[in-house]
């Protein structure tokens with residue numbers, strides 16, 4: 444893709460010292476923990492936002508907090524930018540490197556440090572995958588709630604970087620609501636701990652600040668997260684509607700009634716067809732929009748909640764109501780939803796947008812989204828966390844056609860502006876990265892941005908940590 448998205452001018456002094464920097468880093472790390480040959484750097488040149496690529500100066504793969512601290516201390520001393528990275532699944536370009544940066548990849552730090560069932564916490568290293576936490580705690584009847592669709596691959600460090608969410612966050616909250624503490628290495632190599640196992644901590648909420656800071660405040664090496672006891676039962680139910688607008692209005696009414704299901708996921712007709720063809724999940728194909736609503740608890744609790752939800756859905760003309768009858772059916776329903784991005788990738792190139800709107804605006808924004816994309820002569824599939832108002836229009840285009848790509852990018856930016864104008868926000872869970880960096884001006888005034896950059900500078904005055912991300916490149920303070 445083309446467009447205004449780019450990187451800061453590389454630091455010439457760093458590029459000119461590349462060989463010496465690599466040799467110095469090699470002294471700080473075990474032999475297999477540093478990658479510098481261009482061929483082996485290729486897997487790190489981009490992330491889930493594959494439209495942009497840059498080879499980094501080198502990749503460090505530390506295995507301990509002490510090694511992370513040593514790399515940071517060195518890079519700080521010699522003014523070398525650092526791009527933190529987990530699994531590199533970011534969809535906003537958050538982990539894309541720049542050529543003068545060392546990628547500090549935490550994916551080798553995969554130790555589950557402690558499962559503390561008395562306190563219902565798990566302490567894990569930053570490279571542990573999201574799903575691995577639930578798998579480790581599962582035998583004792585616990586799980587980690589935030590469940591990004593990428594949970595098989597993405598790391599807890601990346602989840603903290605992006606304040607990630609998932610289908611089941613409607614009831615349990617996103618990463619920030621489930622994070623209790625972190626061990627973090629500051630830009631100068633100092634190791635600090637924020638939070639812990641207790642519910643709250645005195646003073647400023649620095650943990651809240653770190654969660655969603657996109658690798659700009661420090662390198663998280665360890666996290667303590669909340670474990671949740673598995674409910675007695677859980678059941679996804681499919682609700683089919685004639686139109687997206689009816690489904691959107693139904694979501695607003697369910698939430699407005701005070702009922703909190705575990706999840707409310709939305710798919711429009713193109714998304715239903717794409718996911719069904721891939722996953723054979725049993726989705727009805729004769730509807731214009733589908734909601735997957737999951738309730739949990741005892742049989743009586745689930746029955747009562749479902750009766751209320753069905754009543755609301757009927758008022759919006761629901762056409763199909765289908766309860767999953769077995770664990771296998773339930774798994775198929777979720778497999779369909781969670782593989783939506785991959786299934787879409789089978790039929791076309793796509794960009795996945797991520798904006799959030801107040802629930803009362805869902806119907807309007809869905810309708811306008813369709814109109815915007817059609818206006819560019821492209822197609823869109825919508826599949827998203829409707830209960831949170833977190834929209835994910837997938838704009839289908841041909842990546843081999845530069846004109847098509849430019850149109851897709853422009854349509855995506857129009858949709859995000861629409862979300863902001865509807866009272867929402869540029870991101871629900873994928874972060875700002877480089878993708879939405881320039882649109883920050885649509886959400887915030889320069890005075891707001893200056894305040895945010897001042898907070899960032901309190902952690903990293905030299906702009907060494909993930910420097911090309913989040914804030915527009917123009918109008919930054921000179922380090």
Ligand SMILES: Cc1cc2nc3c(=O)[nH]c(=O)nc-3n(C[C@H](O)[C@H](O)[C@H](O)COP(=O)(O)OP(=O)(O)OC[C@H]3O[C@@H](n4cnc5c(N)ncnc54)[C@H](O)[C@@H]3O)c2cc1C
Nearest residue numbers: 529530531532533537592598600601604607608658663872
């Ligand atoms: C198919 C697919 C489905 C997805 N579904 C969802 C979804 O449902 N919900 C959702 O929220 N996201 C989703 N994502 C986006 C992505 O998976 C998340 O943003 C995830 O949290 C990124 O984790 P990661 O380990 O890949 O981090 P990376 O992509 O490597 O990094 C993400 C950001 O965090 C920073 N970072 C990484 N590790 C650290 C660390 N240890 N310390 C400090 N900063 C760090 C990076 O600098 C970067 O800014 C999806 C992505 C894909 C490809």
